[in-house]
Amino acid sequence: MNLVNATRAEFSKLLTVRLWWILAIVLFVYVGFTAGLLAGVFTGLIDSTGDQLPAALADVHLIVYSSASSIGYVFPVLLGALVTTSEFRHQTLTPTFLANPRRGQVLLAKVITLAVFGAFYGAVAVAASVGVGGAVLSVTGGDAMLDSEDTWLLMARAVVAMALWGAVGVGLGAVVPNQVAVIVILLAFTQFLEPVLRLGASVWEWTARLGQYLPGAASDALVGASVFSIAGPGGPSASTMMLEWWQGGLVLLAMALVATAIGYFTTWKRDVT
Amino acid sequence: MATQTSINVSHLSKSFGSVEAVSDLSFSVQPGQVTGFLGPNGAGKTTTLRILLGLVAASSGSATFGGQTYRELPRPLAMVGTALEASSFHPGRTARDHLAIYATAAAIDRTRVDLVLDQVGLGGLSRRRVGGYSLGMRQRLGLAFALLGDPRVLVLDEPINGLDPEGIRWIRAFLRQLAEEGRTVLVSSHLLSEVHQSVDSAVIISRGRLVYEGSLAGLESTARVLVDAPDRAGLVAALRAAGAAIEQVGAALSVASLGAAEVGAIAHRAGVSLSLLNTEQAGLEDAFLALVGAESPPGGVPATTERIPA
Incomplete structure (x- = not known):
């Protein structure tokens, strides 16, 4: 009944149902496909414009590789939210709290576990984006830039970002213990609302300043590149407004901590009936 | 059984909003016998048990195991075994994995897992996903969870519900055996006829209040x-x-x-x-x-x- 045992138990919980590897496979395919597509499109653009590269496209390889987290971040959040809400849904909080009545310790163990799984998802996503994206870049005449320090730094930061997203998922699941509700909220926000907000925010400078604190934007700042950074209608000056990488990391960390704390006090400490 | 532990409930009350589920309930459960915790559905049995186990916070009063609340127990699962309801499982997990997780969390030796599964007659089915289990098998798995830590005290909520006649006979003998080993056994039921053959004494509640405490013979x-x-x-x-x-x-x-x-x-x-x-x-x-x-x-x-x- 200590944090080590609690964390080992949380690991077992994840590894003994099929969810984690199903999501990992989908993540690999999704990120690999997206990175390959981006790589193909960008090298096509470069070919058609000759040497006259738009400034934002100078680091094509980084944009392609960053899809690991800029596209893939929804997977660790989803995993974290699903495993947390499944405790409520299947009433497994009862045996969990019987085995370890220290509820705060259990929640902390879950956060740690999901951060580790998030990092693993990060590794899977990076393998997909660099593997497939890099291959397409090479084949289509671009440069995979695998010997570049920037590439490896980005890969490492993508893993850190995905780890933080896993922790955010636990907090989210504790705040919204209804599994269907949390899935709807997550998908609606990450797949629709946030991209729209980021595009909208990039129109004016003051909104862009706020927009950089959006969770996905903070994540992209941590990683250092994103396909979103070249997609803004306000042009490079507004759309590339990003936090420092460490600031982005802190925003994600704060989100994970705040959500987990709120979840702890609202649903986790409640009567288990 | 080195030492024996009694259950003491003292002036326990619990309100859910304006509904008083348990009011000023006091009783004690002695080791070495099977005590029936009886009352109609909605009498407050499950609420009382969940307070006793630290899952629900009492509005006032106390419920302890030999003076310690569940949360104060140094190793709760090794002291108190609990089977609450037949649905606290992830359907995609096998029975073996289910028990192994809580054994890990409570620092209980993993060898206990197969032991208790055999004890409740699930040995051959332990690698199947719980989603495919019948209600009777789930009850047995719940009981296996209760036995995991070889506890001195057993708290079982409606363990007979959903068992077939053979299973009922089996659990009655099993409860007797546990009590004879000196354990404290508290078994709830809404049907007296379900447990009167296997309990020595009874705590009967109605509308959250104690209405009888004593031997079954005295009740008769x-x-x-x-x-x-x-x-x-x-x-x-x-x-x-x-x-x-x-x-x-x-x-x-x-x-x-x-x-x-x-x-x-x-x-x-x-x-x-x-x-x-x-x-x-x-x-x-x-x-x-x-x-x-x-x-x-x-x-x-x-x-x-x-x-x-x-």
Whole structure:
């Protein structure tokens, strides 16, 4: 009944149902496909414009590789939210709290576990984006830039970002213990609302300043590149407004901590009936 | 069983909003016997057990194991084994993995997992996903979870629910065996007939209040005498002088420890004329139903059983 045992138990919980590897496979395919597509499109653009590269496209390889987290971040959040809400849904909080009545310790163990799984998802996503994206870049005449320090730094930061997203998922699941509700909220926000907000925010400078604190934007700042950074209608000056990488990391960390704390006090400490 | 542990519930109350599920409930459960925790559905049994196990916070009062609350126990699963309901499983997980997770969390040796699975007769099915289990198999898995830490105290909520006749016979023998090993066994049920063969004593609650605590034999002999007199105070004094246990039931007095002839004689000697003298011959089930007030009309005023202070 200590944090080590609690964390080992949380690991077992994840590894003994099929969810984690199903999501990992989908993540690999999704990120690999997206990175390959981006790589193909960008090298096509470069070919058609000759040497006259738009400034934002100078680091094509980084944009392609960053899809690991800029596209893939929804997977660790989803995993974290699903495993947390499944405790409520299947009433497994009862045996969990019987085995370890220290509820705060259990929640902390879950956060740690999901951060580790998030990092693993990060590794899977990076393998997909660099593997497939890099291959397409090479084949289509671009440069995979695998010997570049920037590439490896980005890969490492993508893993850190995905780890933080896993922790955010636990907090989210504790705040919204209804599994269907949390899935709807997550998908609606990450797949629709946030991209729209980021595009909208990039129109004016003051909104862009706020927009950089959006969770996905903070994540992209941590990683250092994103396909979103070249997609803004306000042009490079507004759309590339990003936090420092460490600031982005802190925003994600704060989100994970705040959500987990709120979840702890609202649903986790409640009567288990 | 090095030491034995009793369960002590003291002035326990719990309100859910304006609904009082448990009110001022006190009772204790002794080791070495099977105690039935009885009452109709909605009487507050599960709420009481969940408070006892630290899952639900009490509004007031306490519920402890030998003086320590569940959360204060250094190794709760090794002290108290619990089977609450037959649905606290992830359907996609095997029985073996299910138990292994909580063994890990509670620092219980993993070898216990296969041991308890064999003990409840699930040994051959332990690598199947729980989603495919029947209700009876889930009950057995719940029991395996309770036994995981080889606990001194067992708290089982409706463990017989959903078992087939063979399973019922099995669990009765099993409960007996656990009690004979010196463990404290508390078994809840809403059906007296379900447990009366296997329990030694009973705690009966109704509408969140204690209505009976004692041996099952004592419950059976509550063939009570209903008696009343215009001079009720005189009657009470005379009966009490004779050592009778008196309760007020509705408009009459109920005497549990004396026969009708004795009550009549006592009243006669005291010069109290009776307005009512009637033997209520109650079987075990009738006594139970009378206690929990199941015969009162739905929505009506519950039959109040006041204890006249001695």
